[in-house]
Amino acid sequence: MSNRPLVMAAHDLGALFGVLADDGYEVLGPTVHDGAIVIEAITQPSQLPRGWGDAQEPGSYRLVERGDGAYFGFAAPAGTWKRHLFEPRAVLWRSRRDGDGVVFEPGEHVRRRRAFLGIRGCDLAAIAVQDRVFCGSPAKSGSGSPRRSADPVYGAKREGILFIGINCSDPASTCFCTSMGTGPAIGERADLSLTELDPALPDQHRFLVHATTDRGRAIAARMNLAVATDRDLASATAVRDGAIASMGRSMDTEDLPARLREAAEDPRWDDVARRCLSCGNCTMACPTCFCADVSDQPDVAAGVDERVREWASCFQLDHSYLHGGSVRVSTKARYRQWMTHKLSTWWDQFGVSGCVGCGRCITFCPVGIDITEEVRAIRASKSVPLEEGTAETGEKGHSR
Amino acid sequence: MRPVLYTVTSAKREMASTMTITLEPPRQVGIGQTGAAEPGAAQVGIAQTGVAQPGAAEPGAAQGLVPIAPGQFNMLWSWGVGEAPISASQSGLDGALVHTVRDVGGVTKALCAKQPGDVVGVRGPFGRGWDIDTARGQDLIVVGGGIGLAPLRPVVHTILASRSDFGRVALVVGARSAAELLFRSELDCWWRDRAITVRTIVDRPSRDWHGSIGIVTNELPRLEIDPGRTVVMVCGPEVMMRFVALNLIERGVAPEAIQVSLERNMQCAVGQCGHCQLAGYFLCRDGPVLTWEVARPLLEVREL
Amino acid sequence: MRPITMPEELAHHRFFEKFPDELRRRLAECSNNVIFEKGVTVCTEGTPARSFFAIRTGRVSVGVHVPSRGLVSLETLHRGDIMGWSWVLPPYRWHFDAIALEQVRAIELHADCILPYLEEDPAAGFRLMTSVATIMEERIDSARMRLLDLFGESDD
Missing domain, CATH: 3.40.50.80 (Nucleotide-binding domain of ferredoxin-NADP reductase (FNR) module)
Structure with missing residues (x-):
């Protein structure tokens, strides 16, 4: 089977849904809900956000009519794929009182064949990041930590997903995937990768289709797609180049983990703390944030106790609670924890950046705090890192 | 990862708010009751360092958990209340666990109230202990x-x-x-x-x-x-x-x-x-x- | 075997071990060995403080006499510790009681002998006073830490 890219007419998207349905896939994809593009189960192309684009700015998200027929003419969706893998609330297991003993039952681990349709480079990267958290992938670098445990609940959701990616054509002002090396092109990270071409020309509107896995090729083969012409390839290159050129933001990641490690006492944290509401929106919008509360939620009358995992945020005061009080009380400390984790300590833990450059944290911050701007400010800061060498010479000058 | 159900065999009051409880692992059960391992669950294993790795604690598992090393901790679970991390106050025992718990919150209060015969769920052992x-x-x-x-x-x-x-x-x-x-x-x-x-x-x-x-x-x-x-x-x-x-x-x-x-x-x-x-x-x-x-x-x- | 000299004894005590030889020699001239048997009062609150003690062995309890409770002990001092700084500061009276918890062997250093020397040699005076201040700091640190009640129940 040739690996030559293929081309699919836009009106054949329905046929793609048909093939997926025939194979028993539940399709998850972008759809408009309450004035935002979210990720939900969809069954036909009409549920896609056709003709909708988005205007994303710090603290602002609006859908805008594009005036063309593009199905994927928007940037990172407001909703994340994360909630379909690492769910906002998951019952890990359940236990029931049985006489003097306790009987365990599994939580809800419904296994479905699922296809993620229209996922972008940033979000594919985000899933790869969460795979490292939940699937036991070893960290590339770091402290020689023991092997991670795999989480069966995430694993059940994650297993066997068919990825039909979209090469992003319309980055937002808040996007910086090029800086993070996660997009806009998705390369061979999906089973099938699509590039939407000429959405403004109804008779030319089509997708370049690149099948990169056997599963992807098998699906493409059943759709009787034509081989892409040089013109199709050139158009796709133009889409990619256009996306790169219109990338709204950038972040200098050179030596960033070390730079942030040294900046623990930077005055910029005080500055951002004056703006930050510690609402936790950034962590909820972020496709990689994985913090969760794990607790028992018993129904004692029914004799059932559920072990529940629910999204949590490092911006919550009780996130760092120890008996008697919390470790990170100030907003400064909580913002610092979030940002340095994302961009610095994540590398120690998982051998990868925790930020994929999707820009959601910028868009959904109610006060428009911009992580790229904060990085720039800290890089520009003259703050002196904690004095080196005191560890060898012993304590000096601690107040009496 | 689910807890393994241990049975409290002794509960000794150390002081007003602190108890030492001894836990015995579930008795060996017959073949077929070993419980279906959750897919992707980590295996019980011993790392090269000899430090016990977090094991898959499965209901019905024939044995207790791998031995806990000094400085490591288990998650102790009181049904209907929750879990708390508690380090071992004795190690090197044949299967039994000894934990000393200070009552500082909901879960630890429940653990301190355990009596012989009560069940305590255990996950572990976790973490890196003392480098003796x-x-x-x-x-x-x-x-x-x-x-x-x-x-x-x-x-x-x-x-x-x-x-x-x-x-x-x-x-x-x-x-x-x-x-x-x-x-x-x-x-x-x-x-x-x-x-x-x-x-x-x-x-x-x-x-x-x-x-x-x-x-x-x-x-x-x-x-x-x-x-x-x-x-x-x-x-x-x-x-x-x-x-x-x-x-x-x-x-x-x-x-x-x-x-x-x-x-x-x-x-x-x-x-x-x-x-x-x-x-x-x-x-x-x-x-x-x-x-x-x-x-x-x-x-x-x-x-x- | 010759008997150990007082400057050598001072050199073996952690308070004096890093002192210049000359200062130790002069302090030795103001010192004598003393033994308090178990239960013997070392000093009494309000009485003149004419000396201080460098404990060589045994333990001393420092406290306050409270009517109906007797001596309420505040801290214990041990081998290597210094007991007493009331001799340095007016009105030169002990602020606390101290008793020997067991047989205590100590070096007693006499203020009437030391103070004139310190006044004529401010460098030596500074050296001794910074060491006394270090002891005071240790005790204040300790008292502050105990005020934290780190091992107590949290109040929340």
Whole structure:
């Protein structure tokens, strides 16, 4: 089977849904809900956000009519794929009182064949990041930590997903995937990768289709797609180049983990703390944030106790609670924890950046705090890192 | 990961708010009741270092968990209440677990109320404990404050079991009052045996207390130490550990020779919930024991 | 075997071990050995403080006499510790009681002998006073830490 890219007419998207349905896939994809593009189960192309684009700015998200027929003419969706893998609330297991003993039952681990349709480079990267958290992938670098445990609940959701990616054509002002090396092109990270071409020309509107896995090729083969012409390839290159050129933001990641490690006492944290509401929106919008509360939620009358995992945020005061009080009380400390984790300590833990450059944290911050701007400010800061060498010479000058 | 159901075989009150419970693993059950392993669940395994790895604790598992090492912890579960991370106050037992629990919240209150015959769920063992091997052939100072003595007790047991492997050993124990000295009768035994130096010191003496009064750092200058061959293990309130470490560093002990056991919010115990992060470390997995060389720059940053 | 001299005894005590030889020699001239048997009063609150003690062996309890409770002990001092700084500061009276908890061997250093020397040699005076201040700091640190009640129940 040739690996030559293929081309699919836009009106054949329905046929793609048909093939997926025939194979028993539940399709998850972008759809408009309450004035935002979210990720939900969809069954036909009409549920896609056709003709909708988005205007994303710090603290602002609006859908805008594009005036063309593009199905994927928007940037990172407001909703994340994360909630379909690492769910906002998951019952890990359940236990029931049985006489003097306790009987365990599994939580809800419904296994479905699922296809993620229209996922972008940033979000594919985000899933790869969460795979490292939940699937036991070893960290590339770091402290020689023991092997991670795999989480069966995430694993059940994650297993066997068919990825039909979209090469992003319309980055937002808040996007910086090029800086993070996660997009806009998705390369061979999906089973099938699509590039939407000429959405403004109804008779030319089509997708370049690149099948990169056997599963992807098998699906493409059943759709009787034509081989892409040089013109199709050139158009796709133009889409990619256009996306790169219109990338709204950038972040200098050179030596960033070390730079942030040294900046623990930077005055910029005080500055951002004056703006930050510690609402936790950034962590909820972020496709990689994985913090969760794990607790028992018993129904004692029914004799059932559920072990529940629910999204949590490092911006919550009780996130760092120890008996008697919390470790990170100030907003400064909580913002610092979030940002340095994302961009610095994540590398120690998982051998990868925790930020994929999707820009959601910028868009959904109610006060428009911009992580790229904060990085720039800290890089520009003259703050002196904690004095080196005191560890060898012993304590000096601690107040009496 | 689900807990393994252990049965409480003894519950000993140490003081008003602290209990030591002994847990026996489930009895061996027949084939076919080993429970279906969850897909992707980690296997029970022993790493090359000999430190037990977090195992898949499955209901109906024929045995208990892998043995817990000094300084490691288990998640103890009280049905209908929740889980708390509790370090082992004794190790090296054949299957049984001993945990000393101080009642400081909902879960620990429930654990302290357990009676023989009650069921306690256990996940573990988790984390990296004390690096006792680095202390072999060296002098060792063990400093425990309050409930912090509990995770150090298995260290003392290990030393006493192979006393000649270690040089001079001093145990310094701090407590609020004599009544709140943990394992007091055992401390008396160790003191009488003189296999190790035992120093106890209390904040608030009662009238019948004839021992030392003050804080553990007051005892340190009274110990003769050879800083070049001294290993230190400290557990107690973070402030206490900081002052102990600084005191001994001033006397020339190397920061990498000082081990401290840190405490943070822990919920999943497998590095996935994020609560126990201290910079790049998940204390549930990379800790709770860190060397002072590693811990100091992190603890120096307020609210890190 | 010759008997150990007082300057040598001072050199063996951690308070004096890093002192210049000359200062130790002069302090030795103001010193004598003393033994307190178990239960013997070392000093009494309000009485003149004419000396201080460098403990060589044994333990001393420092406290306050409270009617109906007797001596309420505040801290214990041990081998290597210094007991007393009331001799340095007016009105030169002990602020606390102290008794020997067991047989205590100590070096007693006499203020009437030391103070004139310190006044004529401010460098030596500074050296001794910074060491006394270090002891005071240790005791204050210790008292503050105990105020924290780190091992107590949290109040929340």
